[in-house]
Amino acid sequence: MCELLGMECNVPTDIVFSFNGLRHRGGRTGPHADGWGLAFFEGRAARVFLDPSPAAQSPLARFLSETPIKTLLAIGHIRRRTRGDVLLANTHPFMRELWGRHWVFAHNGTLPRVRRRALGRFNPIGTTDSEHAFCYLLEGLRSSFPGYPRRPSELWEAIAALGGELGQDGTFNFLLGDGRHLFARCATRLCHIIRKAPFGVATLLDDDVRVDFSAVTTPKDRIAVVATSPLTANETWTIGRPGELWVFDGGELRATLSSLA
Amino acid sequence: MCELLGMECNVPTDIVFSFNGLRHRGGRTGPHADGWGLAFFEGRAARVFLDPSPAAQSPLARFLSETPIKTLLAIGHIRRRTRGDVLLANTHPFMRELWGRHWVFAHNGTLPRVRRRALGRFNPIGTTDSEHAFCYLLEGLRSSFPGYPRRPSELWEAIAALGGELGQDGTFNFLLGDGRHLFARCATRLCHIIRKAPFGVATLLDDDVRVDFSAVTTPKDRIAVVATSPLTANETWTIGRPGELWVFDGGELRATLSSLA
Numbered sequence: 358m359c360e361l362l363g364m365e366c367n368v369p370t371d372i373v374f375s376f377n378g379l380r381h382r383g384g385r386t387g388p389h390a391d392g393w394g395l396a397f398f399e400g401r402a403a404r405v406f407l408d409p410s411p412a413a414q415s416p417l418a419r420f421l422s423e424t425p426i427k428t429l430l431a432i433g434h435i436r437r438r439t440r441g442d443v444l445l446a447n448t449h450p451f452m453r454e455l456w457g458r459h460w461v462f463a464h465n466g467t468l469p470r471v472r473r474r475a476l477g478r479f480n481p482i483g484t485t486d487s488e489h490a491f492c493y494l495l496e497g498l499r500s501s502f503p504g505y506p507r508r509p510s511e512l513w514e515a516i517a518a519l520g521g522e523l524g525q526d527g528t529f530n531f532l533l534g535d536g537r538h539l540f541a542r543c544a545t546r547l548c549h550i551i552r553k554a555p556f557g558v559a560t561l562l563d564d565d566v567r568v569d570f571s572a573v574t575t576p577k578d579r580i581a582v583v584a585t586s587p588l589t590a591n592e593t594w595t596i597g598r599p600g601e602l603w604v605f606d607g608g609e610l611r612a613t614l615s616s617l618a
Numbered sequence: 619m620c621e622l623l624g625m626e627c628n629v630p631t632d633i634v635f636s637f638n639g640l641r642h643r644g645g646r647t648g649p650h651a652d653g654w655g656l657a658f659f660e661g662r663a664a665r666v667f668l669d670p671s672p673a674a675q676s677p678l679a680r681f682l683s684e685t686p687i688k689t690l691l692a693i694g695h696i697r698r699r700t701r702g703d704v705l706l707a708n709t710h711p712f713m714r715e716l717w718g719r720h721w722v723f724a725h726n727g728t729l730p731r732v733r734r735r736a737l738g739r740f741n742p743i744g745t746t747d748s749e750h751a752f753c754y755l756l757e758g759l760r761s762s763f764p765g766y767p768r769r770p771s772e773l774w775e776a777i778a779a780l781g782g783e784l785g786q787d788g789t790f791n792f793l794l795g796d797g798r799h800l801f802a803r804c805a806t807r808l809c810h811i812i813r814k815a816p817f818g819v820a821t822l823l824d825d826d827v828r829v830d831f832s833a834v835t836t837p838k839d840r841i842a843v844v845a846t847s848p849l850t851a852n853e854t855w856t857i858g859r860p861g862e863l864w865v866f867d868g869g870e871l872r873a874t875l876s877s878l879a
Contacts, residue, residue, distance in 0.1 A: 402707035402743045404668045409660075420681045446663035453715060457741040478739055480718040482663045 359449070359465045361547070362395075362433035363532040363583035365539035365605040370580050371425035372397075374568050376433060378561040378588035380422065385413035386563045391438040392448040394463070395421060398430040401458035401536045407448045430539055432532045434463035446483030450532075451491050453479055455498065456505045458536050462491040465585055466528025466544055474526075490529065494519045509538070510612070516540050517602040517614040524600070525618050532583060539605040541583045542616050543597025549583040550594045551610065559589040579608025620710070620726045622808070623656075623694035624793040624844035626800035628869040631841050632686035633658075633694070635829050639822040639849035640696060641673035641683065647824045652699040653709040655724070656682060659691040662719035662797045668709045691800055693793045695724035707744030711793075712752050714740055716759065717766045719797050723752040726846055727789025727805055735787075751790065755780045770799070771873070777801050778863040778875040785861070786879050793844060800866040802844045803877050804858025810844040811855045812871065820850040840869025 362379045364372050376395060382388075393412035396405040412418045412435050434449035441447040450463040464487035471486045471493070478499065479492035497519045498512070506512040516533065520542040523529050530547050533540040541547060554577075556570035574580075583603070587594040597603070602616035623640045625633045637656060643649075654673035657666040673679045673696045695710035702708040711724040725748035732747045732754070739760065740753035758780045759773070767773040777794065781803040784790050791808050794801040802808060815838075817831035835841075844864070848855040858864070863877035 399670075399706040402705070404706060405665070406667070407665045416685050417681070420678070420685075424677050424681075444663070445660040445665060454741065454743060457743055459743060480715065482715060482718055482720060 359434055359436045360585045361463055361465050361530065361532050361583065363534070363539050363541055364431045364580065365608060366429050366578070366580045367608040368575070368578050369427035369429055370578070371427050372431045372433070373422050373425050374561070374566070375582055375584070375588055377422050377566060378563050379433060379435060379584070380412035380418050381563040382435060388437055391436040391443045393418060393433070393435040394448050394450050395433040396431060396450045396452065396461040396534070397426050397428040398459070398461070398534060398536045399428065403452060403459040403461050403534070403536070405450055405452050405461065407445060409443050409445050409448050430534050430536065432461050432463050432534050432539070439467050441483055441485040444483060447485045449487060451488050453491070453495055455495050458505070460495060461534045462494070463532045464490060465530040465546070468523065468527035468529060470526040471523065486527070490523050490526070494523065494533070513540075513602070513604050513612055513614060517616040520602055520616040521600065521618040524616065530585070537606065539581065539583065541603040541605070543601045544599055546585050547583065547597040548587055548594040549581060549597070549603060549610070550592055551608065552580040552582065553578065553608070560591050562588060562590050581605040581608050581610065620695055620697045621846045622724055622726050622791065622793050622844065624795070624800050624802055625692045625841065626866040626869060627690050627839070627841045629836070629839050630688035630690055631839070632688050633692045634683050634686050635820075635822070635827070636843055636845070636849055637694060638683050638827060639824050640694060640845070641679050642824040643696060646674035649698055652697045652704045654679060654694070654696040655709050655711050656694040657692060657711045657713065657722040657795070658687050658689040659720070659722070659795060659797045660689065664713060664720040664722050664795070664797065666711055666713050666722065668706060670704050670706050670709050691795050691797065693722050693724050693795050693800070700728050702744055702746035705744060708746045710748060712749050714752070714756055716756050719766070721756060722795045723755070724793045725751060726791040726807070729784065729788035729790060731787040732784065747788070751784050751787070755784065755794070774801070774863070774865050774873055774875055778877040781863055781877040782861065782879040785877065791846070798867065800842065800844065802864040802866070804862045805860055807846050808844065808858040809848055809855040810842060810858070810864060810871070811853055812869065813841040813843065814839065814869070821852050823849060823851050842866040842869050842871065
């Protein structure tokens with residue numbers, strides 16, 4: 358199993374605090390030592406930092422935690438291998454282009470039956486069930502719409518339906534970003550928090566770090582953070598229900614859809 | 619105009635020496651201050667480090683030059699903007715998946731007429747002529763072969779033909795990698811060197827650095843390096859002729875094809 362981390366905001370925000378909470382689970386406070394990745398959107402484009410080595414010891418992870426990159430949308434993942442070798446090609450998040458924008462995907466769980474599903478124009482580079490599912494999901498979107506849907510809710514519903522379909526193949530907790538939204542599906546374990554004014558002080562569970570968000574934010578800031586399990590000790594996280602798809606936009610939970618087949 | 623850097627080897631090699639020669643042209647010894655990128659292949663997968671800020675001052679560029687990543691195939695680019703704003707989406711190298719492998723592309727030159735060309739399944743995320751050309755080139759390959767060609771020379775010839783076709787739209791020096799080959803087309807400026815035993819000492823043109831390759835190599839190592847202009851002062855670089863496509867594999871120049879329409 359793995360750990361997911363997503364952030365979606367209404368003002369560019371750095372993810373260092375949350376990422377530090379996560380990365381120590383990559384080989385120090387947790388067993389997720391088979392690589393990690395972190396994707397940052399800038400408009401329709403994303404850049405993904407990937408490392409097949411443990412996040413807790415990775416020089417690149419330390420670099421990112423020391424060099425804040427502000428973004429409206431980020432997706433991170435630390436991996437504990439269940440399917441597929443420890444290789445760059447098997448390191449989440451995965452990225453593809455569809456409709457002239459990047460799509461970024463990270464998965465927690467296993468989908469033992471997903472390889473029965475035939476693929477179309479998107480093909481896995483590595484050998485994970487996760488990347489196969491991502492390719493299937495994107496092909497499902499591509500074949501449903503001629504371009505990026507004008508009505509966002511059409512897209513949300515299509516992703517919820519595809520999430521439910523793929524959820525039949527195993528355990529399908531995922532994060533998906535398209536540069537506009539963060540989609541987060543809960544199969545077994547996922548939680549979120551919306552940080553907004555009045556901001557307080559948060560204490561990481563996995564690191565001896567506290568941050569006073571009121572010192573680094575303005576009253577209008579809204580930051581949604583999604584994670585496999587709560588990252589902080591003194592905040593109230595909303596726990597996902599199996600088969601729920603959350604849609605975040607502008608740092609708000611815009612919709613909660615049923616994502617069951 | 620921009621500066622290209624490619625490396626293709628028969629043993630995993632770090633590109634730090636050559637990258638340091640290039641990155642100082644990004645805002646210090648050269649005017650190419652509108653972003654940079656560096657892609658590293660690991661088998662069929664690549665990871666791309668991108669930064670829309672000048673390479674000479676970029677903390678990420680410094681990190682990479684201090685943290686060697688060994689690879690058989692790397693493609694780098696530093697940008698001086700001619701078309702398209704300074705944005706992540708416009709930062710080379712560009713990457714797409716085709717036939718279950720990553721393809722990485724970087725361009726030097728401008729293609730004022732390229733946007734007349736209709737695209738297929740690959741679409742630009744940014745606004746550069748370069749990414750449009752890359753999308754057209756990949757669609758040309760995709761529509762010519764059902765999968766990765768069994769006979770490599772068929773692929774080489776197709777890339778040479780597409781390079782010649784796109785070369786009619788302007789100036790088309792490019793590097794293209796598929797995890798197996800490095801393709802390098804010369805329109806106006808491109809050169810290469812094959813480093814092999816007996817290895818000597820090389821001195822960078824753009825930085826006060828010398829390296830004794832004999833201390834960091836074995837007698838069997840072969841390293842092909844391609845660049846817009848020579849990176850070292852005391853080695854003999856082979857200068858490309860307009861309309862030539864070089865194909866590197868295993869650190870050797872495997873073929874030189876005519877790439878003219």
